[in-house]
Amino acid sequence: MQSLLFFLIPLLLPISAAAQSSSNISLGSSLTASNDNPAASWISQSGDFAFGFRQVGDQGFLLAIWFNKIPERTIVWSANRDNLVQRGSKVELTGDGQLILRDSSGKEIWREPPSTGAAYAAMLDTGNLVLASQDSSTMWDSFDDPTDTLLPTQVMSQGTKVIARLTETNYSSGRFMFDLQTDGNLLLYTTTYPFDGANAPYWSTQTSIGSGYQVVFNQSGFIYLTARNGSILNAVTSNNVTAQDFYQRAVVDPDGVFRHYIYPKSSASTGGRWPKAWSFLSFIPSNICLRIRADTGSGACGFNSFCSLGDDQRKLCQCPPGYTFFDPDDVMKGCKENFVPQSCDRAVEEMDLFEFRDMSNTDWPLNDYEHFTSVDEDWCREACLSDCFCAVAIFREGECWKKRAPLSNGRIDPTVGGKALVKVRKDYSDASAGSGSKKKENSTLIYILSATLGGSIFLHLLVTFIFFQRRNQKKQKTVESEKGVPEMNLQDFTYKELEVITGGFKEELGEGAFGKVYKGVLTTENEKPVAVKKLYKAVNEGEQEFKAEISAICRTNHKNLVQLLGFCNEGEHRLLVYEYMSNGSLADFLFRKSRRPNWYKRMQIAFGTARGLFYLHEECKSQIIHCDIKPQNILLDDTFNARISDFGLAKLLKTDQTQTTTAIRGTKGYVAPEWFKNLPITAKVDVYSFGILLLELVCCRKNFEVDATEECQMILADWACDCFRERKLDVLVENDEEAMDDIKRVEKFVMIAIWCIQEDPSLRPAMKKVTQMIEGAVDVSIPPDPASFISSI
C-alpha cells in the first residue's frame, strides 16, 4: 500500500513539498562529515534517497544526494562538486532557516536558500531535497540546481545547465554540458573547461526560435522539450519504463554522452531479465566521435588522440602509435609523443630518422595547414616527411592534407575513408613500441566508464538487445546519424523483388526530374514503408561507377536527409529505395491553400534544410552538391523534420543542366545565375537555391506568383529585397500573426536569404555560416543589394 502511495503522490502533486510524504528535517538539525560507516544521513520516507556527506577517494567529502537502496549508492546531486570539504565539516539547517555547509575550519562553503526563513527541509522520495517555508511553498530545491543528473519528475527550466563530471571518479565540473538556453534551444556542448562557457555544440533540438520552455523527465522515462503551452517539441528519449519496477536517472556522462539509465528495483518484478546494475536504454548523440568537430577544443577525445565507439557503444579514446596518454585516469587530457620531434633546421637531413604508421579510416578534421590535390600517396609521404611542421598526413583519393600538432577532432570510423600517416621517429622509445605496435594499440584501449557498469558480458547482452536489428544484417558499412538510426546496410534488390515490394508499381507517390516514385512495403522488415524511385534514363556510366556513386550516397546519413536503403541495377532497370516520408513534400505543406503552416515549424524546417545541406557540402566524405534545392525536394518525416531528397542524383545521372534551366529561365527560380554564365558550378549554387527557399518559408508563398496583387510582388526575391531596403518587412508577413510577433527574426532571416542570393557566388556564405547565422551563433551583417542580377541574365 505504501509503495502504491509512493508512486501516485508524485504524479498528482509534483511541486508542493509538504504535501508529499516525507520525513521533515527540523530547524537546528545537522550532519557532520566523518569516516563512520554508515555515516549519518537524512533519508527519504521510502528510503530510496539519502542526503549527507560522501567521501570521494582520499580527496575529501561531497555533500550529496544518492540512491540509498542500491549497493552502488549512486550519487545524483552534490552541493560542493568543485570544492570538496574535509572530515569535521558540517551542514546545518540553522535556526533562522538556511541550509549551510561549513568546512572543518568553520568557513562557509555553500548556503541555500539565499534568504532566511525556511521552516523545514525535506528529503523527498523523488530524490529532491526541498527547503520550504511555513506555508510549505518551496524556497529552494535541489531539482532546480542540478549537477550532472536528472531524475524522473525533475523539470529543467530555461537557463539550466547540467554539466558532466570530470571523470567517473572525480565529481568536479567537467567538459560537457546539457543546456536549455534562455532562447529555448536545448543543446549538448563541449565546455570551455575549466569554465562552463559553451565551446562547440554537438547536438541540439534546433528550437533556437524561442519556443523551447522546459525539459520534462516523466516517470515513465520520457524526456522531452515542451513549448510554453505544454506541447511536446522534441523527444530527447522516449523509453517506456514501468516506474514501479525500475529506478531511473539521466546523466551527462563524463564522456559527453547523455544517457538514460535504469536499475531494477527487485529482480522479482522484472522477471530477472535485467541484471542488478545500471543499464542504459538510450543515449544521444548516437556517435559522439563523429558529431564533435570544432575549430577550438580537442573534440570528443583529448588532443592528439582519436575517438571510436567500442562494442558496448561507449566512447573509446586512444593514442596513435608513438603517443601515450598524459594521464591514463583522465584520457581527455590527451596524448603526447614519445619521441623527440623532427628538427626544423635539419628537417631534410632527419627525414631518414622518421617513418609512418598507417591508420586507415582515421582523420583529424580541421587541423590542416596544407592541402594538395591530384597527388599520389608517395608524394604525400615525402611531403610530410621532409616538413618539420607535419605531424600527420591524411591521404584520401588523390588528396593529401598536412596536419600539425596538437591534433584535434580525431576519429576512426569506416565512413572516414582514406588513411592517416602518423609520423614517428624510427627509434622512439616506449615500453611496448616498435615491433609490438599491435600489442601497444591494444594496451592503450581505455574503456571509459566501463568500471561502474558491471560486467562486460551484460553490456554485450544489452547492446545486443538494443541493436538487435543491426545484428540481423550481414556485411556492415558503419553509417552514423544523429538520430541513433542503426547502421544501414545498402540492400541490392532484384527487379522482381521491387515489383513485389511495390505491388507491381501500383501506388505512384509522385514524379520528379529523375523518375517516378512508388510506394512499397518491406515485408521482411515489419511492413516498413519505403519509396521506390524508378530512374528514367539508363545511366551512361558502367556498373562500377553506378555502384560507387550509390555507395557515396549511402554513406551519407544525417537526420535531415532522406536515407537511401537499397538499389536495383539490373539491365536497363535502375531503381533506388528510400525511407518513406509520411508527411509529403515541403511544397505541399507550404503552399497548400487551406491553412498557413506554423511560423516556428517553418523556421525549424529552414534550419533542418540548412543543416542537411551543410552536411552534404562539408561533413560527408565526398562533397555532394545537390543542384536542385526546391520545396519539392524537401520532404517531411513523421515529426515534420525537414529531409532533403534526391541528393547525389545530379552527379549520378549527369543530367544536362543547361536543359533543366532553360525551362525556368527568366522566372528567377531557384537556379543560381552562374548556370547561365560560363562560371564553374560550386556548392554555392545550392546556397543560392536555399536563399530562395528561405524566403518562401518566411513569406509562406512561392518564389513566383503571376497573380500577385501588385506587379512588384510577383518575384518574391525582388519584393523581399525592396521591403528590406525600405524597412517595411512587416508587409512580407502581413497576415501572419506569429511572424509579425517575431519581426526581428523575420528581418534576420530575410537578411540571411539576401546574403544567399548574391549574384557573385563568392559573396554568398557557405552553408556552415548559414546554419550558424540561423542558429544565432554568429551575427548577420547588412547584406548588399543583389539586384544587379536581373540585368545580367
Ligand SMILES: *[C@@H]1O[C@H](CO)[C@@H](O)[C@H](O)[C@H]1NC(C)=O
Ligand atoms: C512537514 O512540515 C510542514 C510544515 O510544518 C507540515 O505542514 C507537514 O505536515 C510536515 N510533514 C510531515 C510528514 O511531517
Ligand SMILES: *[C@@H]1O[C@H](CO)[C@@H](O)[C@H](O)[C@H]1NC(C)=O
Ligand atoms: C578533480 O579534478 C580537479 C581538476 O583536475 C582536481 O583539482 C581535483 O583535485 C580532482 N578531485 C579529485 C577528487 O580527484
Ligand SMILES: *[C@@H]1O[C@H](CO)[C@@H](O)[C@H](O)[C@H]1NC(C)=O
Ligand atoms: C510521459 O510522457 C509520455 C509522452 O508524452 C506519455 O505517453 C506518458 O504517459 C507520460 N507518463 C507519465 C507517467 O506521465
Ligand SMILES: *[C@@H]1O[C@H](CO)[C@@H](O)[C@H](O)[C@H]1NC(C)=O
Ligand atoms: C503550443 O505551442 C506550439 C509552438 O510554440 C504550437 O506549435 C502548438 O500548436 C501550440 N499548441 C496549442 C494546443 O496551443
Ligand SMILES: *[C@@H]1O[C@H](CO)[C@@H](O)[C@H](O)[C@H]1NC(C)=O
Ligand atoms: C507504455 O507501456 C505500457 C505498459 O507496457 C502501455 O500500456 C503503454 O501504452 C505504453 N505507452 C507508450 C506511450 O508506449
